[in-house]
Amino acid sequence: MSTQHAELPDVSGLSIGILGGTGDQGKGLARRFALAGHEVIIGSRKAERAQQAAESLGDGLTVRGAENAAVARQADLVIVAVPYDGHKALLESLREELAGKIVVDCVNPLGFDKRGAYALPVEEGSAAQQAAAALPDSTVVAAFHHVSAVTLLDPAVDEVDLDVLVLGDDREATDTVQALAGRIGGVRGVYGGRLRNACQVEALTANLISINRRYKAHAGLRVTDV
Numbered sequence: 001m002s003t004q005h006a007e008l009p010d011v012s013g014l015s016i017g018i019l020g021g022t023g024d025q026g027k028g029l030a031r032r033f034a035l036a037g038h039e040v041i042i043g044s045r046k047a048e049r050a051q052q053a054a055e056s057l058g059d060g061l062t063v064r065g066a067e068n069a070a071v072a073r074q075a076d077l078v079i080v081a082v083p084y085d086g087h088k089a090l091l092e093s094l095r096e097e098l099a100g101k102i103v104v105d106c107v108n109p110l111g112f113d114k115r116g117a118y119a120l121p122v123e124e125g126s127a128a129q130q131a132a133a134a135l136p137d138s139t140v141v142a143a144f145h146h147v148s149a150v151t152l153l154d155p156a157v158d159e160v161d162l163d164v165l166v167l168g169d170d171r172e173a174t175d176t177v178q179a180l181a182g183r184i185g186g187v188r189g190v191y192g193g194r195l196r197n198a199c200q201v202e203a204l205t206a207n208l209i210s211i212n213r214r215y216k217a218h219a220g221l222r223v224t225d226v
Contacts, residue, residue, distance in 0.1 A: 008179035008189075009172075015039040016180075017075025019068055019090065020082030022053040025106070028152025029079060029144065030054070032160070034061035036183040043071035072097035077104065077180070079144065080131060084109040084120070087127055091134040099137035102173045104180075105198075106144035107131075108205040116210055119203035128167065128198035141168035141177045142198040143189070145205055148218035152184075159186030162220035165201050167192045190223050 016033050018026045021042030030040045030053075040063045044050035050065025057063050072078055072094045078101055082090055087107050091098070107127040109120040124130040128142035143166040151157050164181040166189050168174040178189030192201060204221075211219045 008175050008182070011176055011179045011183065012037060014076045014176075014180070015041065015074070017041045017043060017071040017078040019043045019071060019078060019080050019094075021065070021071075022049055023081060023083070024149035024153065025144075025147070026079070026081035027053055027057060028147070028149040029081065029106075030063050031057050031061065032152055032184045033180075034063045036185075038062070038183070040064075041066055041071045041075050043068040069094060069097050072101075075101075077102045077176070079104045079106060081106055081144075083107075084127060088130055088134055091131055095135055095137065098135055101138050102141060102176060103131060103135055103138045104141050104143050104177055105131040106142070106147075108145055108202045110206055110209075116213065117206040119199075119206050122199070125196060126199035126202050128195055128202070132195060139168070139170050139173045140195065141166060141170075141173050142192075142195060142201060143167070143177050143181065145201055146208055146221055147187075148212075148220065151218045151220075160184055160220070161186055161222070163188050163190045163223045165190055165192035165221070165223075167195055167198050167201060169195050190226055 020026045022044045034040045042050045042054045042065045047067040054063040054065040105128040132140040166177045181189030
């Protein structure tokens, strides 16, 4: 395990933008990366709403809010944490601002009915592949799908017991995102395959939601023997 971490790049100086950062998942990731010393910019359609979300995380954290396009321009690396129904249109509108950047997609295309959560079909194969199609000049990586927002936001939780599966077609980019995952206390980034395999990682979130409901938990994943 230590060998894997030694091979990963130093990402401590990266600024991180979070599109959809006003939702619990986005705010949770913003909080943890800010605690790790990163400059974090939360994005929303309205800058005022983004700034309110940033301020809600508390004083002393390097988090600010801005309109989505400004976040896409200013951040070194951008995480997409928007609801799936607005995912494609938002990314297509930010194609120019996100050109040349690593874009980390953590969107889970899920539906809900009286039987619980289930995976939605995506024409491109997965939300991550949809992002890659919408952003031909960016390097898309899939990660952070299975992180509990409740756990991320809980000030009583110092160490998050979790492996983050990181998928992508560019080794340098997946190494960067693995290293970024490791900036969250207790978390390890584990390479999980090419971007074409993101569909099962996204869909597995429905299973975790079922586990959480049955066991009243905030379940995550650990990968053994790595």
